[in-house]
Amino acid sequence: MTGSLTTSTDSAFPSDHTFGDDVLVRVDNLVKYFPVKGSGLLARSVTNVQAVDGVSLTIKRGKTLGLVGETGCGKSTLARCIAGLIPITDGKVYFEGQDITNLSRQQMRPYRREIQMIFQDPYGALNPRRRVGSIIGEPFAIHKTASGNARKRAVQDLMERVGLNPEHYNRFPAEFSGGQRQRIGVARALALRPKLIICDEPVSALDVSIQAQVLNLLADLQDDFGLSYLFIAHDLEVVRHVSNSVTVMYLGRVAEAGPGDQVYDHPRHPYSAALLSAAPAADPDSAAQRQRIILTGDVPSPINPPSGCRFHPRCPKAQDLCAQAEPHLEPKAGDPSTHLTACHFPVEAGEDLARAGRREQR
């Protein structure tokens, strides 16, 4: 990982070619452990859930970083760490070159305006007993940026911007459908004109036709306001659609990272390859032709992760070395310097992992 940490905060339209200036967020070796107490005789021993274990990434201005991985790989925990919602065990988070790791509530406040979140469940994320106008206006109230009629006007502008009828200012969340509720969530996140919006599974709970509406809205807002997104989703096609670059996580670590097309078309980590091959494509002919790599077993516990490469117990290519030495996240032979893979034996072009996987299963 290279690049300077000093970034200017005043350039709203950075050029793509200068590295450093275009970096909005940089995460260095972030570690987040959750302590768990043992039970019974072991009540005093404390072990750790190693939710995120040494993750580095950068989010560029006006761009989208997609974060994929299965349940329990630490992607949501990572998002919450970046948003400053939970303290970090180790590592650093830089926002526009400023170290914002574990700031106090007071110190964090200005950054909260810059980093907003959209959540998965549009039903759970909105207080059912408050009117939509007051929900979307809450950020203005907290940061004391607008009040009274000015706030109402600002809220109605936002509602219009995200495709809601401003006349519905006084309605309750229950009166809106799932897609409209997600728009309310987007309007609230947008209220303070943040630079980064963390979208944690923003369309997973929505039907496909509504999902496309919300994805288009997010794309429009990115264009209009130069937003950066950290986009978390388990639907790989959705992530590919919205992302400029993609990071694949497995059990708290980065397995592979790089430009979206590069990772999707030429995955080098066996896990990324398996994940991509498993995602169902809405195309019967390609589904019939595709060789699915069926992984055996389940994701191991992050309390006691496997030694060496954390993927090795399920990997069709695993060898002795994989259990002993942890692979570094680095560009593999023939890949561009932006395409990083943490694997001792990366997948080569044309290699049939499906066959290797099947042999394993027998």
Next chain:
Amino acid sequence: MSLLEVTDLRVSFPTADGVVQAVRGVSFSVERGRTLGIVGESGSGKTVLTQTLLGLTPGGQVSGSAMFEGNNLVGLGSRAMQRIRGKEISVIFQDPLTSLHPLYKVGWQIGEMIRSHDKSISRQQAKERAIELLGHVGIPRPRERVNDYPHQFSGGMRQRAMIAMAISLSPKLIIADEPTTALDATVQAQILDLLLRLQQESDTALLMITHDLGVVADIADNVMVMYAGRAAEKATKRDIFYLPHHPYTKGLLESIPHSSASRDRLKPITGQPPSLINLPAGCAFHPRCAYVMDRCLGEQPNLTPVGDAGEHRSACFLPAAAIGLTDEAEELRKQTVEMGRHAEAAAIAEAIAAAPESEGSVIA
């Protein structure tokens, strides 16, 4: 003869707000050893439809018929239904955690299913059978895991246990209601693989309900697309994906991101699905349909054959030849729409075109 033949099934629920018309005249059949995929959004009636087949919609007013091996499942008494449910027709639900009882061992729950249909089987025999089934669905070390509680299983393993239960009595039909929705992609692939393998082994028919077109593309033979309680289109899998006729089917296919067209703007269907209490007159899809015509406002289209093959049916007034995503088909649709659209329908079409989703610039 088909294994299951459903004719003009209607289900409605009287509520304080009015009558919810969940299923409004649906007909379809399922053949032995084949998979029918039922696709639709939330509220399209797909789950109510299948639960009605199993007598799981108490309080609903049901009409029509569902012939399963000479028995009409509609109006069947609860005793008779209990004999069929589990033994002849079994179900796999979406959420494997809430489908398993948290206080009973997994093996016991599978054994109970077996013993409830055949009292002559001893507990020990049922347990042995449960072990065998768990091994069959790919649970490692089934002899040990049979004594686990559901919380000791991962999501994928619970769904495997549900499948073990579903196949325990070798049913002729398995209804799978969003069986992989709660699972991760790699686990979903495992489960779909397992379902396909089991189907091939025992010639079981599968009724697969899902909102995920990818799952349908993967395992279905035939597909029925539902909208607002009715079938919008029925066809073989390839026809649905490559030669869609109904604008709703077409809209669904166009709203999912495709890897080939990465970063292009998606084409969502504008608006929201209708309330099943207050359905629009005519075709229920007309308030969201870019091809709305005068007749769509007052007349409800029925399934009619489209395309060349007789199996492909669509409930839409567009000409039968307007199938597929080609420019010619689009031209034909446009011509038809121009002739068939006046005053009110034209106003609706304008409103759809002006909806917020279709505004804005195209992203680079």
